[in-house]
Amino acid sequence: MSPSRNRRRLAVTAAASALLTLAPIGVTAAQAQVTRVRQGSATDVSRTAWSGPAYTMNGSGGIINATMTRAIDAIRGGTGSIDVAVIAASGSGTPECDVITGLAGVNSCTTLTLTAARDGNDTQVNTDIRNAEFVYFAGGNQCNYVAWKGTALEASVESVVAKGGGVGGGSAGLHINSDVVYDACTASTTSATALADPYDRSLTFITGMFRWPNYANTINDSHFVTRDRMGRTFAFVARALKDGLVSGGKAWGVGIEEGASIYIDKAGLGTLSGPSAYVVLGDHQPEVAVSGQPLTYSNFKIWKLTSGQTYNFANRPTCGYYLKSVNAGVADASLYSGTPVTDCSTTPPPPTGGSSYTEVEPNDTRSAANSVAGLTFPATLTGDMKASTDRDYYALTVNSGQTLSVSCAVPSAYDADLYLLDSSGSTVTRSVNNGAGADESASLTRTTSGSATYYVDVEAYSGSGTADYTCTVTKS
CATH class of the missing domain: 2.60.120.380 (Jelly Rolls)
Known part of the structure; x- marks a missing residue:
């Protein structure tokens, strides 16, 4: 969550406003209001088949043109155009659609601002989502987003992927797109807090909202390097393993830096655009993950991606990682860099300082x-x-x-x-x-x-x- 997450959505420029159709969806003045703002064509694209799915996972809330363009082109198969729906839970602007409508292959972009959990069952909201070929979750507060679990919105978004469309999100919108969601519903945790006690009240999760193909057993984290979130991702992964939130005894944290975006194609191959991203694998139970005690976990496996590099989420690699550990809440130094292991035929070395x-x-x-x-x-x-x-x-x-x-x-x-x-x-x-x-x-x-x-x-x-x-x- 960003302290400025709402400020960036406060205003629509005069030039853009001339393109908008502003339509509050029927509620009384005393109630919270769903706002629908459509840009571009007033008529949805009519087509029987699409060529996705495709995904964009962004470290901050804004659209990254490079990955968004790749997703649009993949979904439309190089021909025709698509409709996009942007879902937000706060603010009054349309910053995402302002960018998206300027990209080639976009027929329309509709911003849907939902301010209550019940809005997930709104008829017009779900019609717009189901008629779209790409759904983007804006930045904000992911605790508002998890409130839509079990509403019609959940199934509507899933239907877009099922027909060959796509999904993306940034910041809070990134969190909601992982298999295990850090919901931040009690507080936004820090690395120091999470390592000191992985069961602190600020660490709360939900599962069972979205599970995208090739993206199982993941936990997304945003603003990764700028806000020093490697430590808290360690705690997220340890909790997912200890609490049985993942299957197969493994959990992958995916941390994406501000201004970076991972484009994931329908075969599960992720390609990074922007500064950096990290994939953190926990492949054994934590040595110590107990309420009120600091975390101990040996040998997290970490893949660092820089712009243009790939990570295969469908066939996840077994080499190329570096190792970092946490002992009694104290993490190893230089968490964001390390010497990659290139020979994975041998057992990883014992934890630092041990025998x-x-x-x-x-x-x-x-x-x-x-x-x-x-x-x-x-x-x-x-x-x-x-x-x-x-x-x-x-x-x-x-x-x-x-x-x-x-x-x-x-x-x-x-x-x-x-x-x-x-x-x-x-x-x-x-x-x-x-x-x-x-x-x-x-x-x-x-x-x-x-x-x-x-x-x-x-x-x-x-x-x-x-x-x-x-x-x-x-x-x-």
């Missing part, structure tokens, strides 16, 4: 557990499930007041489960996600006085193989 240990068989019982008490934490444990009945035990010490957190990346060769046991062998907590390759994560806090031995127990549930699992262990 690693490879299992030594036999370690199939507590009495034969590998002792890892002397490691420097955070630490990395590596082993494999050599048989479908294999169990790997690791022993370590936990002090009073300490939290032990374990996050295991499991290869696709087998399904393994994670148990944390106390000194007597009783299960304190466990993680038993279903499916080969499903990652596991669990944590416990010792509340009694003194120190004691605890066990990390990795067990084969089904399948086996020599492919390594990797468990990151932290004590905080």
Whole structure:
């Protein structure tokens, strides 16, 4: 959200106003009013087929001509023209349509300003959206936008994509177009706040509004570098994983800088226009993501895009990222740059400052557990499930007041489960996600006085193989 998000929509120039048809949609003076402003042709394009979908994801609220033009051309297949609908929740101007109507291939652009949740069911609003071939969500406050979830507007926007049209948005309009939406309905969070407590009241989300093809399990963030939002995107990704807001044990944050825009074609290939954008992958459960405690997460994978570079959202890359971590709420330095990993055939290095240990068989019982008490934490444990009945035990010490957190990346060769046991062998907590390759994560806090031995127990549930699992262990 931008503090100036409404100021830019306050005025329409005299030259532009001569082109407008201003039509408040029928309400009484005492009620909030839907405003409809149409520019360009008064008649919608008539056509039976379109060549999209196409998307524009903008880091700030304004239209980026380069990506908007690409979307228009893709949707119309190089011939004819399209109708555009711009949806806003505040302001009285038409800054987006003022730009869009000047682009080649545009028949009309209609600005719809909705000021209440019920406006999502307005008949004229939904007619305009369904007759459009591209819908653009303006900047503003995404909390107003999520109020339209479950209204007719949601289905109307989806119908535009389904017929081969497109969708886009900037700032708040960018947020609403991701799979998981940071709604900012209680407050707008900062990186410092989110890292200090990923469950702070300012971190609230919704799911199930829009899920665009090839864009599943994403969380968008805007004004990315200018407002230093990498840290809060780390927290968004960690929350999405911890709270089960995404599927498959992975979440992708997409952070776009002001003045930048990612154009995504119907095959899922994203191309950046403008300063920079970042894709942040969390592919394991957070080591520590607990209400009231700072975030700990090792090895976020980050792809940095500059103008002209691409990212394939349909076939997401496994190389080319750099690694950054957060330990007890403190993020690594230089979050917006790093040395890319080009050889992804090897396991990523352990978290900064930690040590690693490879299992030594036999370690199939507590009495034969590998002792890892002397490691420097955070630490990395590596082993494999050599048989479908294999169990790997690791022993370590936990002090009073300490939290032990374990996050295991499991290869696709087998399904393994994670148990944390106390000194007597009783299960304190466990993680038993279903499916080969499903990652596991669990944590416990010792509340009694003194120190004691605890066990990390990795067990084969089904399948086996020599492919390594990797468990990151932290004590905080």
